[in-house]
Amino acid sequence: MNIVVAIKHIPSIADDLPVKGNNVDFDSVDFVLNEWDEHSIEQAVLIKEAVGGTVTVIGVDLIGELDNALHLALAKGADKVVKITADDPAADSHMQAKWLSEAIKGMGADMVFAGVQASNDLDGQIGPMIAAYLDMPYIGGVSSIEANGDSATVNKEFAGGAGAKYSVHMPFVAGVQSAPKPPRYAPVSKVRQMAQSATVEKVAPSGDASSGLAFKKMAPPVVTGHAEMIEGSSKEVAAKIVELLKSKGLA
Amino acid sequence: MSNDILVITEHMDGKFSDVSFEMVGKAKELASALGGQAVAVVVGGGVSSNVFASDSTIHVDDAALSNFNPEAYGKVIEALVKEKSPKVVMFGWTVTGMDIAAWLSARTGAPLAAYAKDVRVEGGGIVVSSQAYGGKLMADVAPEGDMAIVACLAGSFPVEAGQGSTAATTMASPVDAGSLKVKFVEAIKPAGGDVDITAQAKLVSIGRGIGGKENVELAEELAKALGATVSASRPVVDAGWLPRTRQVGKSGLKVKPKLYLMLGISGAPEHLEGMKSAELIIAVNTDKKAPIFNVAHYGATADLFEVAEAMLELL
Numbered sequence A: 001m002n003i004v005v006a007i008k009h010i011p012s013i014a015d016d017l018p019v020k021g022n023n024v025d026f027d028s029v030d031f032v033l034n035e036w037d038e039h040s041i042e043q044a045v046l047i048k049e050a051v052g053g054t055v056t057v058i059g060v061d062l063i064g065e066l067d068n069a070l071h072l073a074l075a076k077g078a079d080k081v082v083k084i085t086a087d088d089p090a091a092d093s094h095m096q097a098k099w100l101s102e103a104i105k106g107m108g109a110d111m112v113f114a115g116v117q118a119s120n121d122l123d124g125q126i127g128p129m130i131a132a133y134l135d136m137p138y139i140g141g142v143s144s145i146e147a148n149g150d151s152a153t154v155n156k157e158f159a160g161g162a163g164a165k166y167s168v169h170m171p172f173v174a175g176v177q178s179a180p181k182p183p184r185y186a187p188v189s190k191v192r193q194m195a196q197s198a199t200v201e202k203v204a205p206s207g208d209a210s211s212g213l214a215f216k217k218m219a220p221p222v223v224t225g226h227a228e229m230i231e232g233s234s235k236e237v238a239a240k241i242v243e244l245l246k247s248k249g250l251a
Numbered sequence B: 001m002s003n004d005i006l007v008i009t010e011h012m013d014g015k016f017s018d019v020s021f022e023m024v025g026k027a028k029e030l031a032s033a034l035g036g037q038a039v040a041v042v043v044g045g046g047v048s049s050n051v052f053a054s055d056s057t058i059h060v061d062d063a064a065l066s067n068f069n070p071e072a073y074g075k076v077i078e079a080l081v082k083e084k085s086p087k088v089v090m091f092g093w094t095v096t097g098m099d100i101a102a103w104l105s106a107r108t109g110a111p112l113a114a115y116a117k118d119v120r121v122e123g124g125g126i127v128v129s130s131q132a133y134g135g136k137l138m139a140d141v142a143p144e145g146d147m148a149i150v151a152c153l154a155g156s157f158p159v160e161a162g163q164g165s166t167a168a169t170t171m172a173s174p175v176d177a178g179s180l181k182v183k184f185v186e187a188i189k190p191a192g193g194d195v196d197i198t199a200q201a202k203l204v205s206i207g208r209g210i211g212g213k214e215n216v217e218l219a220e221e222l223a224k225a226l227g228a229t230v231s232a233s234r235p236v237v238d239a240g241w242l243p244r245t246r247q248v249g250k251s252g253l254k255v256k257p258k259l260y261l262m263l264g265i266s267g268a269p270e271h272l273e274g275m276k277s278a279e280l281i282i283a284v285n286t287d288k289k290a291p292i293f294n295v296a297h298y299g300a301t302a303d304l305f306e307v308a309e310a311m312l313e314l315l
């Protein structure tokens, strides 16, 4: 089974997110691995463990710092890592999807996984776009995948535990919402070992696509409401919450 | 090219979701400003489609489409879009709309503005206000070209404006079901046996800030002292700290309790979709800029463990 996992490096939303011009000031934020990518790596490794195969993790290197994420992927069980050397933090999802699909095209993938969404995908998710560019079917919101021969049994979530089971003929692209098991932990020592021994294959970006969105403005939301803030030490906060609940007959 | 707005509606178990009506209402407003028609599109069987206030409704009614299938629905919608060449195609940014909107954008080259909270007409074109970075930023974007795809967050527009009784025109599916690579096998029903969080008057809801499974007990104790039940954000459930039945949000359950006490939840749009109509929302979070403080009624910038322990002493 030949599985390709597309990962994405995005500005951490734990940060303050300063705005410069019409977009985030990419020089002053930390880039992190998109959280759903941890799940798609885990799902790929689970399939490899079940039926054998190769897991290739590929990402677009937007700021020249993707290696850390790729080493982490190797420590979690990926066999091969590839980076598209773009060095353009503002590349939109369409552009990244195009580059990824051009690079994936020659890999003979049976399945391509992408995280279901990233917090900065204003022009849509990478997964369905890769599928469109590769002319493969796409199924997103996926919570488990089992490979059997040339097709896979794929569970898609709707809401509140409801969902549906599909049989999908390979090759296809899946947007992974969560792996059937929490993503495994890779010890720092193993990541460090990968950093020393592994080779990261480099591919130049190829192809062109654009979101077609003209940014007029980006700014913190105009806040129509704000919580009434309860000030004081944790003890004082607790006392005020309890008092509030009692006054409303809720405690 | 027309100035029409196509609204891709969604239904489950014979019932349309609210976001379908919300979009139809918005589409009418946009269509009248652009001089076009608001066209509701219903894909799939087993549903009565004469429920929208649209100018017209197209129902692609085919037994092979009775269950959601991203490949089949995508192809049906692509064929319709090519035939009608509308100005705007609206999707819900939901677990099903998300499968198709970006795919259609890449297939047609039409720009997609996702996470839309507002759409308006400016100078003959549309401008979309979208939420970015988990709700921490808003972006105003203008799609270029003849056609735009807009994927709307549920709850952004009023439901009533889209409700009506326009008679639908039925058409057969243009897609050959036999050629599909994705096949629906069976529905998965939610696991029973746990408490129903949608029926609880009080919820103590925990997020990733709870830090680990070993700390869930503290929330359980606090909930017990308040006569409440523990619910959670998605990461808590994905980590296996609580069962899926406790998840609130877009891919979880929609709750409307009298009290929603939030400990260590940031307030991502997908979480808000499930709880924003709770009667009393109190949020405790160490990040004073957490988006949840724009939605909660009361908030405190404080450590959840200290607050929970201090509350337990007082209850």
Ligand SMILES: Cc1cc2nc3c(=O)[nH]c(=O)nc-3n(C[C@H](O)[C@H](O)[C@H](O)COP(=O)(O)OP(=O)(O)OC[C@H]3O[C@@H](n4cnc5c(N)ncnc54)[C@H](O)[C@@H]3O)c2cc1C
Pocket: A158, A159, A160, A161, A162, B008, B009, B010, B011, B012, B013, B017, B018, B019, B042, B043, B044, B066, B067, B068, B073, B093, B094, B095, B096, B097, B154, B190, B250, B251, B252, B253, B254
């Ligand atoms: C064109 C189209 C056709 C579709 N047809 C089908 C179909 O035939 N069959 C199908 O299963 N899905 C279908 N869907 C999917 C479905 O309509 C929703 O998109 C899906 O339920 C996800 O909803 P959501 O998370 O966006 O929440 P929303 O759309 O906001 O919520 C859907 C509604 O379901 C309720 N709900 C959620 N979970 C539960 C639960 N566990 N028990 C009871 N009520 C619940 C919510 O309260 C809400 O009212 C279709 C989607 C599209 C786009």
Ligand SMILES: Cc1cc2nc3c(=O)[nH]c(=O)nc-3n(C[C@H](O)[C@H](O)[C@H](O)COP(=O)(O)OP(=O)(O)OC[C@H]3O[C@@H](n4cnc5c(N)ncnc54)[C@H](O)[C@@H]3O)c2cc1C
Pocket: A116, A117, A141, B095, B206, B207, B208, B209, B210, B232, B233, B234, B235, B236, B247, B248, B249, B250, B251, B252, B253, B263, B264, B265, B266, B267, B268, B269, B270, B271, B274, B284, B285, B286, B287, B290, B302, B303, B304, B305
């Ligand atoms: C298709 C799709 C569907 C989704 N459906 C859902 C859904 O149904 N429900 C859902 O919840 N999410 C859903 N998500 C995920 C959503 O986007 C967010 O990732 C998620 O809601 C974040 O959960 P959180 O607030 O617990 O975690 P985070 O965003 O990581 O926030 C943790 C918060 O805890 C605070 N904190 C940390 N330590 C402490 C402390 N000691 N005391 C107080 N505060 C502390 C931090 O400041 C932070 O604000 C969905 C995503 C996708 C793509």
